[in-house]
Amino acid sequence: xxxxxxxxxxxxxxxxxxxxxxxxxxxxxxxxxxxxxxxxxxxxxxxxxxxxxxxxxxxxxxxxxxxxxxxxxxxxxxxxxxxxxxxxxxxxxxxxxxxxxxxxxxxxxxxxxxxxxxxxxxxxxxxxxxxxxxxxxxxxxxxxxxxxxxxxxxxxxxxxxxxxxxxxxxxxxxxxxxxxxxxxxxxxxxxxxxxxxxxxxxxxxxxxxxxxxxxxxxxxxxxxxxxxxxxxxxxxxxxxxxxxxxxxxxxxxxxxxxxxxxxxxxxxxxxxxxxxxxxxxxxxxxxxxxxxxxxxxxxxxxxxxxxxxxxxxxxxxxxxxxxxxxxxxxxxxxxxxxxxxxxxxxxxxxxxxxxxxxxxxxxxxxxxxxxxxxxxxxxxxxxxxxxxxxxxxxxxxxxxxxxxxxxxxxxxxxxxxxxxxxxxxxxxxxxxxxxxxxxxxxxxxxxxxxxxxxxxxxxxxxxxxxxxxxxxxxxxxxxxxxxxxxxxxxxxxxxxxxxxxxxxxxxxxxxxxxxxxxxxxxxxxxxxxxxxxxxxxxxxxxxxxxxxxxxxxx
Amino acid sequence: xxxxxxxxxxxxxxxxxxxxxxxxxxxxxxxxxxxxxxxxxxxxxxxxxxxxxxxxxxxxxxxxxxxxxxxxxxxxxxxxxxxxxxxxxxxxxxxxxxxxxxxxxxxxxxxxxxxxxxxxxxxxxxxxxxxxxxxxxxxxxxxxxxxxxxxxxxxxxxxxxxxxxxxxxxxxxxxxxxxxxxxxxxxxxxxxxxxxxxxxxxxxxxxxxxxxxxxxxxxxxxxxxxxxxxxxxxxxxxxxxxxxxxxxxxxxxxxxxxxxxxxxxxxxxxxxxxxxxxxxxxxxxxxxxxxxxxxxxxxxxxxxxxxxxxxxxxxxxxxxxxxxxxxxxxxxxxxxxxxxxxxxxxxxxxxxxxxx
Ligand code: HEM
Numbered sequence: 025x026x027x028x029x030x031x032x033x034x035x036x037x038x039x040x041x042x043x044x045x046x047x048x049x050x051x052x053x054x055x056x057x058x059x060x061x062x063x064x065x066x067x068x069x070x071x072x073x074x075x076x077x078x079x080x081x082x083x084x085x086x087x088x089x090x091x092x093x094x095x096x097x098x099x100x101x102x103x104x105x106x107x108x109x110x111x112x113x114x115x116x117x118x119x120x121x122x123x124x125x126x127x128x129x130x131x132x133x134x135x136x137x138x139x140x141x142x143x144x145x146x147x148x149x150x151x152x153x154x155x156x157x158x159x160x161x162x163x164x165x166x167x168x169x170x171x172x173x174x175x176x177x178x179x180x181x182x183x184x185x186x187x188x189x190x191x192x193x194x195x196x197x198x199x200x201x202x203x204x205x206x207x208x209x210x211x212x213x214x215x216x217x218x219x220x221x222x223x224x225x226x227x228x229x230x231x232x233x234x235x236x237x238x239x240x241x242x243x244x245x246x247x248x249x250x251x252x253x254x255x256x257x258x259x260x261x262x263x264x265x266x267x268x269x270x271x272x273x274x275x276x277x278x279x280x281x282x283x284x285x286x287x288x289x290x291x292x293x294x295x296x297x298x299x300x301x302x303x304x305x306x307x308x309x310x311x312x313x314x315x316x317x318x319x320x321x322x323x324x325x326x327x328x329x330x331x332x333x334x335x336x337x338x339x340x341x342x343x344x345x346x347x348x349x350x351x352x353x354x355x356x357x358x359x360x361x362x363x364x365x366x367x368x369x370x371x372x373x374x375x376x377x378x379x380x381x382x383x384x385x386x387x388x389x390x391x392x393x394x395x396x397x398x399x400x401x402x403x404x405x406x407x408x409x410x411x412x413x414x415x416x417x418x419x420x421x422x423x424x425x426x427x428x429x430x431x432x433x434x435x436x437x438x439x440x441x442x443x444x445x446x447x448x449x450x451x452x453x454x455x456x457x458x459x460x461x462x463x464x465x466x467x468x469x470x471x472x473x474x475x476x477x478x479x480x481x482x483x484x485x486x487x488x489x490x491x492x493x494x495x496x497x498x499x500x501x502x503x504x505x506x507x508x509x510x511x512x513x514x515x516x517x518x519x520x521x522x523x524x525x526x527x528x529x530x531x532x533x534x535x536x537x538x539x540x541x542x543x544x545x546x547x548x549x550x551x552x553x554x555x556x557x558x559x560x561x562x563x564x565x566x567x568x569x570x571x572x573x574x575x576x577x578x
Numbered sequence: 579x580x581x582x583x584x585x586x587x588x589x590x591x592x593x594x595x596x597x598x599x600x601x602x603x604x605x606x607x608x609x610x611x612x613x614x615x616x617x618x619x620x621x622x623x624x625x626x627x628x629x630x631x632x633x634x635x636x637x638x639x640x641x642x643x644x645x646x647x648x649x650x651x652x653x654x655x656x657x658x659x660x661x662x663x664x665x666x667x668x669x670x671x672x673x674x675x676x677x678x679x680x681x682x683x684x685x686x687x688x689x690x691x692x693x694x695x696x697x698x699x700x701x702x703x704x705x706x707x708x709x710x711x712x713x714x715x716x717x718x719x720x721x722x723x724x725x726x727x728x729x730x731x732x733x734x735x736x737x738x739x740x741x742x743x744x745x746x747x748x749x750x751x752x753x754x755x756x757x758x759x760x761x762x763x764x765x766x767x768x769x770x771x772x773x774x775x776x777x778x779x780x781x782x783x784x785x786x787x788x789x790x791x792x793x794x795x796x797x798x799x800x801x802x803x804x805x806x807x808x809x810x811x812x813x814x815x816x817x818x819x820x821x822x823x824x825x826x827x828x829x830x831x832x833x834x835x836x837x838x839x840x841x842x843x844x845x846x847x848x849x850x851x852x853x854x855x856x857x858x859x860x861x862x863x864x865x866x867x868x869x870x871x872x873x874x875x876x877x878x879x880x881x882x883x884x885x886x887x888x889x890x891x892x893x894x895x896x897x898x899x900x901x902x903x904x905x906x907x908x909x910x911x912x913x914x915x916x917x918x919x920x921x922x923x924x925x926x927x928x929x930x931x932x933x934x
Contacts, residue, residue, distance in 0.1 A: 063895045067888055071906075074884040081877040081921070088871060116872050233870070242867070291582045292771040300772040324779035324865050335867035484867040491869060498856045505852065509845045539893075541842065 218507025338482030580713025593704030
């Protein structure tokens with residue numbers, strides 16, 4: 025492996041064969057590869073990734089809020105253009121950000137694969153040979169078994185091996201025929217395995233996120249009470265498919281908004297009027313002809329159809345309006361979606377009536393749920409609940425420009441080719457309508473009435489394949505991380521010999537690979553086990569037989 | 579929808595102020611301890627340098643065993659010599675490298691800890707009454723994150739004190755907690771109230787509690803890493819025969835011990851932050867329909883995660899242990915603070931529920 029470990033008190037876990045004199049292209053490539061997969065590069069790339077992620081929080085991002093980017097570009101034409109050329113408004117899809125994380129993952133693969141291979145080998149090979157001088161190990165102790173115990177050097181090794189095995193070590197007894205037999209033991213292979221699993225899972229997460237971006241989609245829909253949405257492309261107000269999305273995969277479910285309830289805070293003073301509950305009652309059908317089912321949609325409780333989820337992301341008022349034209353015909357009748365702009369639902373209203381004759385009609389203005397007048401006589405809303413609903417509109421007539429075939433924003437009325445009929449500055453004044461009221465337009469252009477009020481909800485509809493994979497790999501990564509951080513990889517060697525006077529001498533030493541602050545605790549635990557096994561007096565070596573973890577905790 | 583109890587809420591605010599007052603006194607006691615102890619130490623040193631030297635091995639007896647290691651069969655370098663054992667004795671300190679309690683009595687420190695415990699009890703009462711007043715978990719806005727987070731920091735500190743003598747951290751931790759409580763009451767004050775619908779989820783309990791706990795742990799490691807930097811400088815100065823300054827640092831364990839302990843805490847904190855990230859993503863999927871959307875708060879949570887991952891890497895990279903790793907730990911904490919203060923208030927995103 026290429027990682028260079030310098031854990032305190034630890035040997036480099038393994039050393040790379042020293043590079044042969046770099047010869048030609050091959051040598052260069054090898055050198056470059058070694059650089060890319062070095063621990064230092066990984067660290068550098070990680071820190072670079074952290075820094076590179078920051079601009080995305082400083083500047084508006086297109087995928088999150090395209091309108092904010094447009095505004096920023098308009099407000100800062102020069103710097104904006106420059107920043108845009110640096111992809112600062114789409115940081116997380118930018119070439120430089122992608123380059124960093126791709127390099128990081130290449131480095132990761134280059135790091136992990138050889139490590140995995142080495143670890144596989146280590147797992148299958150026998151514990152390393154017994155060092156000549158155990159006393160040099162970070163943990164070292166000796167014991168002596170009086171001749172009276174009758175435990176021979178060989179017996180002691182067999183016992184030690186059995187005890188270590190029971191404690192989860194892989195053991196290897198050697199030199200049993202020599203005067204000084206020994207046992208080598210090793211445990212904690214899961215530590216390294218955990219580390220490998222952690223890093224590999226990160227790749228899994230990345231791949232699954234990619235799958236979602238390729239094959240997923242998201243769309244928005246506004247649903248007024250009583251309306252039904254059928255999941256087809258034309259049903260959406262806005263639709264953003266993934267690169268490889270196939271519309272044929274859309275589930276043909278249908279959703280009807282039966283009722284939408286909102287509750288505002290009426291108790292606290294400082295948060296008075298803040299929303300505390302949004303509940304949408306839906307009737308859903310798995311397929312068009314299917315059986316209707318009642319479901320509740322709330323902010324934190326989406327409704328799922330298989331992989332596709334419906335999420336409640338917005339709501340507002342939809343005043344029901346009827347417009348009669350100059351010919352006395354009903355040219356429009358129905359709820360109009362108003363767009364709230366503040367906490368008390370002061371909402372903008374745009375009504376386009378292309379069917380009106382002889383002239384097309386247009387209205388813009390505000391809907392106020394709880395209208396009240398201030399000192400200057402200007403109406404505003406004082407509460408989000410519809411305590412005194414009111415429509416304040418200006419009216420226009422002329423050509424709405426809808427026949428040109430160019431797509432128009434339904435929430436904006438282009439007044440370029442229109443003549444204004446009503447307004448605060450005009451003799452006729454503005455239109456102010458309470459529920460049930462009708463206003464007759466000047467010049468015989470028709471009339472408008474405010475017939476009632478409905479609510480609407482804005483929903484996001486999304487399918488993100490691979491999402492389950494992201495979760496699974498994340499959890500796998502956490503499991504690997506825990507194993508890597510909290511399992512200790514340790515080696516133990518025990519050697520015994522017989523003293524000329526008949527005593528059996530035992531020595532043992534411990535070595536940790538990687539950070540291990542509980543090595544001393546393990547030594548104490550082994551001491552206790554051995555003492556018990558050979559019926560030695562408790563005080564034979566050290567007075568403290570405190571619980572393994574608290575004893576000499578380093 | 580639970581009923582709001584304003585009276586309980588007012589009691590809670592009173593408790594918070596009382597706790598802040600108690601902590602302030604504890605802070606003074608901790609500072610007094612540092613000043614007094616370092617003075618005593620200097621006097622002792624001057625009188626009997628040998629006697630002091632003879633005492634040290636007793637205090638660090640256990641650690642002595644593990645510092646024997648020099649080389650092994652792997653032919654590895656004598657790491658123990660390069661990175662000396664945790665004992666601070668070598669650099670003229672008295673603090674135990676294991677951060678175990680020694681027999682020596684430090685009256686002001688005892689007073690300080692007693693006061694901190696008292697403060698924590700009052701503080702805890704404040705957190706609990708807040709929870710009952712609002713009829714929900716007490717972490718739904720900035721005021722509550724801060725007051726509950728400060729309590730978590732103190733609780734973690736006191737829990738660690740049961741096993742380790744981290745009293746040298748007292749001034750820093752208690753000082754930070756006082757700042758948190760004061761900031762909460764002055765800048766972020768919000769009376770008890772209901773949660774907005776976006777926060778009404780059991781994920782609030784899981785996600786935020788882990789975030790608060792991890793932040794509390796990072797608060798401790800931040801203090802330790804900062805001390806580590808000071809201590810490392812002092813050790814360097816001492817090694818080259820310089821003056822022993824600042825004197826109170828003799829109460830503080832060696833830079834290496836600090837590094838080891840803060841590494842262990844940072845590992846826990848990182849694990850917690852990983853959970854914060856994952857649970858946050860699960861919640862985001864439920865609330866907003868996507869598990870990750872690079873919302874500003876998500877960006878910074880990610881940045882923090884990567885910085886601490888960098889820290890863990892640094893600890894395994896030659897040339898990056900010690901001082902550099904400590905800097906990463908500090909930068910990580912600064913990101914945590916930034917994420918909480920600046921991002922919550924001045925960046926708009928989906929997480930705009932600061933309650934301000
Ligand atoms: C996606 C980027 C990466 C992240 C987020 C990451 C994260 C982490 C974390 C959190 C740890 C500490 C926990 C543990 O010991 O398992 C760690 C350890 C480690 N990482 Fe990474 N890593 C990344 C990439 C890499 C790369 C590219 C390499 C190889 C060059 C690498 C090599 C290692 C090694 C060798 C360790 C073990 C250190 C030790 O023994 O203490 N990692 N990584």
